[in-house]
Amino acid sequence: MRQYDVEFVGAGPGAADLLTVRATRMLGDADTVLFPGTYIDPAMLTLCSPRAELIDTQDLDLDAIVTTIVSSYRKGHRVIRLVSGDPSVYSAMSEQTRRLDRAGVPWRVTPGVPAYAAAAAGIGHELTVPRVAQSVVLTRMQRRSTEMPDTESLQSFAATGATLVLHLAITKVREIMQELEPYYGRDCPVAVVYRASQPEELILRGTVTDIADAVEAARLRQAAVIMVGHALMKQPNPDAGESFLYDVHRDRSVKTRGGQL
Numbered sequence: 174m175r176q177y178d179v180e181f182v183g184a185g186p187g188a189a190d191l192l193t194v195r196a197t198r199m200l201g202d203a204d205t206v207l208f209p210g211t212y213i214d215p216a217m218l219t220l221c222s223p224r225a226e227l228i229d230t231q232d233l234d235l236d237a238i239v240t241t242i243v244s245s246y247r248k249g250h251r252v253i254r255l256v257s258g259d260p261s262v263y264s265a266m267s268e269q270t271r272r273l274d275r276a277g278v279p280w281r282v283t284p285g286v287p288a289y290a291a292a293a294a295g296i297g298h299e300l301t302v303p304r305v306a307q308s309v310v311l312t313r314m315q316r317r318s319t320e321m322p323d324t325e326s327l328q329s330f331a332a333t334g335a336t337l338v339l340h341l342a343i344t345k346v347r348e349i350m351q352e353l354e355p356y357y358g359r360d361c362p363v364a365v366v367y368r369a370s371q372p373e374e375l376i377l378r379g380t381v382t383d384i385a386d387a388v389e390a391a392r393l394r395q396a397a398v399i400m401v402g403h404a405l406m407k408q409p410n411p412d413a414g415e416s417f418l419y420d421v422h423r424d425r426s427v428k429t430r431g432g433q434l
Contacts, residue, residue, distance in 0.1 A: 179246055179278055181266050183285015184208070184255040187396075188370035189217040191286050199283065200225075204250035207238060212257035212396055214371045226250075235265065239272040246278050258288040262311060263340055289338045292366035292398040295376055300336045302404040308335035314342040314349060331356035336402030343367075343397040347385035353401060354381050362405035367397040378407075 180199060185191040192200075200206060200220045208218065210229035218227055226245070230238050238254075245252045256264040260282050273280050289311060293300050300309045310330045313321075330337060331353050342349060343365070350363070363384040367375040377387045381401070388397075 179242055179252045179254065179273065179280040180283055181254050181256060181260045181264070181270070181280060182283045183259040183264075183287075184213050184217065184257055185286035186258060186288045186291035186370040187213045187217070187368060188291075189214055189220060191291065191370055192217065192220070193283065193285065195283055196285065199251075199253055202251055203253040204248075205241075205245040206253045206255060207241060208255040209257050213255065217255075235268050235272070239269055239276070242269070242273065243276045243278055256285075259285045262287060263313065286370075288340070288369055288398055289400070291369035292338075292364070292400060295366045295369050295374060296364045296378070296400075296405070298364075298405050300338070300400070300402070300404055306334060306336045306402050306404040308333065309338060310335045311338050311340065313340045314345045327352050328356070334403075336400065336404045339399040339401070342399055343388065343393050343395065346388045346399060349399065350381045350385050357381055357401060357403070361401060361403060362407070364400045364405055365393070365397055366400070367391070367393050369398060 182196045182199060183193075184196075185193075197220055200217075201222055203222060203225050205226045205228065206218070206221050207228045207230050210231045221227060228241060233241070242252055242254060254269070256266060258264070260266045261284070266282070270280055289300075289309075301307050310333070312325065312327070312330055314327065327349065334356070337353070339349065346365070353361075359380065359382045361381045363379055363381055365377040365384060365388055367373070367377075375391060375393075377384065377391060377393075379387050384399075
């Protein structure tokens with residue numbers, strides 16, 4: 174067997190220079206590359222071998238995508254299936270790999286920079302702040318998409334007070350803010366990042382009260398991440414603590430709790 178046959182590769186948030194070194198090497202060696210044209214910077218494709226067949230999947234359904242992968246594999250091609258962000262989140266990888274398993278086609282996965290991480294970097298914020306939020310919830314809203322499980326309502330996540338990161342939800346931002354207001358309050362910070370890390374990147378900052386107006390004025394319809402939570406405050410919260418991991422008194426505290434002092 175070759176080094177790899179079919180590889181699902183995280184394209185990261187879209188910027189060509191945020192691919193991993195491994196992903197860059199694979200693109201240069203691939204014979205067939207399937208890519209999500211809606212989400213990546215076209216400059217990424219310049220990393221592909223001149224001989225590679227490049228296939229934009231934005232207008233293909235899952236069966237057509239997998240048929241192309243299987244056909245290329247059976248021709249002896251090294252096949253790369255680029256997916257936006259990281260394959261572990263909203264990549265439809267599980268549906269594709271099930272079909273590949275049935276077809277007897279081996280595959281592997283190479284991770285990528287997730288879109289939410291690039292969005293957080295764009296606004297210069299950690300999503301977890303001591304005594305404010307120590308959890309991050311990655312979720313989405315249902316519209317013309319896969320049905321959400323009953324146990325995963327937006328309200329149930331909001332009740333935790335965690336930092337919320339919503340994918341595939343930008344067209345419902347006003348409805349989302351109305352649902353979140355009772356839990357986070359009208360003045361809770363919200364950031365929306367469109368095409369994080371790419372040349373067209375746009376960052377909108379506001380609150381639960383006014384972010385929908387900004388999104389609608391910018392006419393954003395896709396490729397945007399919504400982040401909501403008090404950890405996004407521009408100025409440090411005076412009630413926020415500091416990380417215990419880097420506390421100067423940490424060693425003494427650990428020893429005391431362990432009964433050594």
